Amino acid sequence: MKGRFIAIGGLASTVAASVVSSVDLQHAIFPSSSDSLLHQLYGDLLRPHDGQGHTEEVGSWLQNGRVMEFGLDPDEDLEFQAQCGFYQKHPVEFPDDDWSGDLPLFSGIVSFAHVPVAQCFEHRHTEQAAKYDIAIVGAPYDGSVSYRPGARFGPNNLRQGSRRLGKGFLPVRGFPGSKLRTLDPYNAGYKIVDCGDVPMSPYDNRIALNQLYRGQRAIYNATTVKDGLMVPKVVTLGGDHTTTLMALRAAHAHHGPVAVIHFDSHIDTWDPKVLGGGITKTQSINHGTFLHFAHEYGYIADNKSMHVGIRAPFIEKSDETHDYDCGFEKIVARDFDIYGFREIVDRIKKRVGDLPVYISVDIDVLDIAAAPGTGTPEPGGLTSRELLTVLDGLEGLNVIGADVVEVSPPFDSNGEITSIVAAQVVDSFLGLMTVA
CATH class of the missing domain: 3.40.800.10 (Ureohydrolase domain)
Incomplete structure (x- = not known):
């Protein structure tokens, strides 16, 4: 797979009231280059969504929250290009940290x-x-x-x-x-x-x-x-x-x-x-x-x-x-x-x-x-x-x-x-x- 994600902007994600900052957590879990495929796919999910968390950029791939174009080689697999296009047009939106939008089906005490x-x-x-x-x-x-x-x-x-x-x-x-x-x-x-x-x-x-x-x-x-x-x-x-x-x-x-x-x-x-x-x-x-x-x-x-x-x-x-x-x-x-x-x-x-x-x-x-x-x-x-x-x-x-x-x-x-x-x-x- 030769294509490389340049950026996937999006809303912040769900880690509420953490002692360790979301950036520190990302570096702990994703110690490799900040513009790696793994980092770009999953790095954003460590950010809080309650408006109280960190607002600094997370790695060089996030540019002020804007969705960037994917950088793909011309001869990249067509199926992979299509997948990248879908995620570019439909960036993930995480629920708010108040949990009101989350499904309760498998959460909490089973009453x-x-x-x-x-x-x-x-x-x-x-x-x-x-x-x-x-x-x-x-x-x-x-x-x-x-x-x-x-x-x-x-x-x-x-x-x-x-x-x-x-x-x-x-x-x-x-x-x-x-x-x-x-x-x-x-x-x-x-x-x-x-x-x-x-x-x-x-x-x-x-x-x-x-x-x-x-x-x-x-x-x-x-x-x-x-x-x-x-x-x-x-x-x-x-x-x-x-x-x-x-x-x-x-x-x-x-x-x-x-x-x-x-x-x-x-x-x-x-x-x-x-x-x-x-x-x-x-x-x-x-x-x-x-x-x-x-x-x-x-x-x-x-x-x-x-x-x-x-x-x-x-x-x-x-x-x-x-x-x-x-x-x-x-x-x-x-x-x-x-x-x-x-x-x-x-x-x-x-x-x-x-x-x-x-x-x-x-x-x-x-x-x-x-x-x-x-x-x-x-x-x-x-x-x-x-x-x-x-x-x-x-x-x-x-x-x-x-x-x-x-x-x-x-x-x-x-x-x-x-x-x-x-x-x-x-x-x-x-x-x-x-x-x-």
């Missing part, structure tokens, strides 16, 4: 959808206590699974899967004519924060679940910002499905019995004598019995809750009767091939009425092809589009809390399919919670 991080468990009952309207919190727990562990890593992967979320309207959100079509949940007048994860013991399930309840209770007891909202709304990132029991317990203290819309391939109302408790008493509460206990303890309203997407086999013949006694009706996965979305949504809304609603999504409600990273996968499930369409159709319900659980990263694909879908489910929750 869910880049919402602010809050210290939700500190300084309670003091002026320093965090205030918010919607709290996102992780429950890193998988001590009560019956098959594949790994969901304790779910909250972190959900946040990773949400990096492209945080602003913008969705042209498919809600049914045609819905207010959701013109909604940006992250800028809808609600203060949304990520509380991080509740500290949960990996050694003792009883201690861990108590820790989660205390964390959920602290979040619900926080002061809100939005006028008219008395209690924060809470979105939990699981964790195995047992974590929903603690979320329901905390929600019940403020809202009374709630209606649960439970998206899952399993009923999760199993009698503990059938699942877990018949082996040891300490395993009576697990990810397949938590709804039995939620009903027994009075956290959910009688005959007002609904399963959606059920398809896993029962364990005992009596399971279906016991499920009904726990207050649930069900829409099975194959009903999606028989009924339209509006009919499915209408059945759900009619069932829950005007009660406060808690939505719980076990990611295994999706087909194993759509969500391989889960603890107890079942074939024949919903597509991600079907799940998101039904969720958006629930617009108008009083959604006071929600969760997405059983995301198990060790079994996910290298394309992060499950965590990306699960993050989009949370985005739908936020739409339901913020739509006017």
